[in-house]
Amino acid sequence: MRTGRALVGGRWRETAERFAVTDPATGETVAEVAECGGEVAVEAVDAASAALPGWRSMPAHERATIMREAAGLLRERAEAIGAVMTAEQGKPLAEAAGEVVAGADHLLWSAEETRRVYGETIPSTGADTRMWLLPEPVGVVAAITPWNFPVSMITRKLGPALAAGCTVVLKPSELTPMSAVAVAECLTEAGFPPGVFNLVTTARPGGFAKAVMADSRVRKVSFTGSTAVGRELIRQSADDVKRLSVELGGHAPVLVFPDADVAAAAAGVARSKFMNAGQACTSPNRIYVHESVADEFVGELVKLAEAVTVGNGAEPGVTMGPLIDDRAVAKVRRHVEDALAHGARPATTREEGSGRFCPPVVLTGVTDDMLVCREETFGPVAPVLTFGGDADEEVVARANATPYGLAAYLWTRDLTRVVRVCEELQFGIVSVNGAPLAPPQGPFGGIKGSGYGREGGHHGVEDFVEYKYVSVGLG
Numbered sequence: 001m002r003t004g005r006a007l008v009g010g011r012w013r014e015t016a017e018r019f020a021v022t023d024p025a026t027g028e029t030v031a032e033v034a035e036c037g038g039e040v041a042v043e044a045v046d047a048a049s050a051a052l053p054g055w056r057s058m059p060a061h062e063r064a065t066i067m068r069e070a071a072g073l074l075r076e077r078a079e080a081i082g083a084v085m086t087a088e089q090g091k092p093l094a095e096a097a098g099e100v101v102a103g104a105d106h107l108l109w110s111a112e113e114t115r116r117v118y119g120e121t122i123p124s125t126g127a128d129t130r131m132w133l134l135p136e137p138v139g140v141v142a143a144i145t146p147w148n149f150p151v152s153m154i155t156r157k158l159g160p161a162l163a164a165g166c167t168v169v170l171k172p173s174e175l176t177p178m179s180a181v182a183v184a185e186c187l188t189e190a191g192f193p194p195g196v197f198n199l200v201t202t203a204r205p206g207g208f209a210k211a212v213m214a215d216s217r218v219r220k221v222s223f224t225g226s227t228a229v230g231r232e233l234i235r236q237s238a239d240d241v242k243r244l245s246v247e248l249g250g251h252a253p254v255l256v257f258p259d260a261d262v263a264a265a266a267a268g269v270a271r272s273k274f275m276n277a278g279q280a281c282t283s284p285n286r287i288y289v290h291e292s293v294a295d296e297f298v299g300e301l302v303k304l305a306e307a308v309t310v311g312n313g314a315e316p317g318v319t320m321g322p323l324i325d326d327r328a329v330a331k332v333r334r335h336v337e338d339a340l341a342h343g344a345r346p347a348t349t350r351e352e353g354s355g356r357f358c359p360p361v362v363l364t365g366v367t368d369d370m371l372v373c374r375e376e377t378f379g380p381v382a383p384v385l386t387f388g389g390d391a392d393e394e395v396v397a398r399a400n401a402t403p404y405g406l407a408a409y410l411w412t413r414d415l416t417r418v419v420r421v422c423e424e425l426q427f428g429i430v431s432v433n434g435a436p437l438a439p440p441q442g443p444f445g446g447i448k449g450s451g452y453g454r455e456g457g458h459h460g461v462e463d464f465v466e467y468k469y470v471s472v473g474l475g
């Protein structure tokens with residue numbers, strides 16, 4: 001049993017009340033964590049405000065050194081932190097350790113970017129004026145992160161915020177707080193000045209949100225999670241006119257055209273669909289396959305689905321862990337049952353799993369009106385739909401017919417089609433022929449109901465920068 005504490009102003013904080021964290025594979029309690037009420041959130045904002053002047057004025061090279069050190073510690077401890085993640089989130093050890101390394105890469109990339117937060121000079125109209133654009137940190141940032149990628153979702157916010165010179169109060173998901181504690185330990189040991197990074201753990205997220213939204217010292221809230229909570233935060237942010245970045249839900253389409261490398265497409269879909277047991281915002285939710293290659297594609301995908309070993313992520317050889325909780329399992333079952341009741345057929349033959357274990361399911365005969373095509377499943381269900389003819393516009397229109405707009409995938413060898421379809425897809429990110437979506441230098445983020453703001457790339461850092469325009473008269 002582990003104990004998780006909050007981190008406020010460089011000090012680890014115990015609280016009288018704690019909340020339990022359970023292993024989704026076994027249902028056992030694996031940790032007890034400090035339950036911080038709104039007053040601790042306010043203390044964390046006090047600490048972040050007090051640390052802001054020192055951090056923003058510290059030379060970028062020095063800030064970068066501390067951030068690089070933290071990234072190095074994360075990378076060194078990838079396996080140990082991965083084990084903590086597996087125990088509270090369920091994903092297999094190798095996937096968890098891989099996420100910690102990816103999280104470290106985000107921090108490292110931001111550390112480098114710290115030195116490139118440039119301003120501008122603008123040619124002025126008159127000879128006796130000068131115009132400058134000065135980059136300044138937005139100020140104290142509150143970050144709220146989800147449970148599905150418990151480390152990388154943190155470093156994707158933390159890195160750019162710290163690079164821009166902001167100080168941060170983080171509230172991780174109540175389901176995965178120990179991964180956040182492990183990140184906080186690395187940051188503390190790396191030498192961040194007290195208060196630059198604060199961790200507030202709570203299983204009552206509404207109280208945290210209320211406290212930071214009411215505090216005008218918090219100038220930005222960066223949120224990743226469900227669209228429902230994102231909407232609520234957008235509403236709450238209005239009174240104080242806070243800046244927001246909201247990375248919300250998704251409903252990713254995949255388009256497999258008749259000229260695609262079908263085996264590669266099936267392998268790519270299996271990778272992105274079954275990673276993290278389908279619990280990813282970029283997970284393929286509607287797989288549109290041209291009817292001329294549908295049988296071959298489904299055959300390949302079923303082989304890969306049936307090769308997945310489902311079980312406790314801490315056990316060797318397991319390639320897919322449990323779903324996060326019973327609600328998640330119920331949602332997967334509801335989506336599959338609805339599809340089957342409306343005429344879809346299972347192409348996979350495995351039994352339904354027990355407890356929170358859900359083996360991958362490939363469905364064929366799926367139509368756009370089924371629940372699985374309208375709601376985010378967040379589980380290992382691969383719904384295959386077909387399209388015919390050679391009018392790409394029709395399938396692109398079907399792909400776009402969703403309130404979400406995060407990620408889309410397409411598979412084709414035709415360059416003209418790549419250009420045309422990429423331009424028509426209404427999504428923030430498009431992956432062509434399996435190229436990765438979330439390297440640190442890529443500006444990751446959605447449009448429409450998937451939110452706004454970008455994480456990664458210099459755009460990610462700019463999300464935490466205010467540009468002050470200075471107009472100077474020389475007299």
Ligand code: NAD
Nearest residue numbers: 145146147172173205206209225226229247248249250281
């Ligand atoms: P969630 O919205 O339930 O929780 C996300 C975070 O918000 C958690 O820290 C939670 O404690 C907090 N929260 C919950 N209620 C809150 C409230 N009333 N006020 C303030 N904070 C509150 O989402 P989840 O189930 O943890 O994550 C899954 C969702 O996140 C999916 O919809 C997924 O698509 C989305 N997601 C999006 C991205 C992206 O980059 N777009 C990445 C990962 C996950």
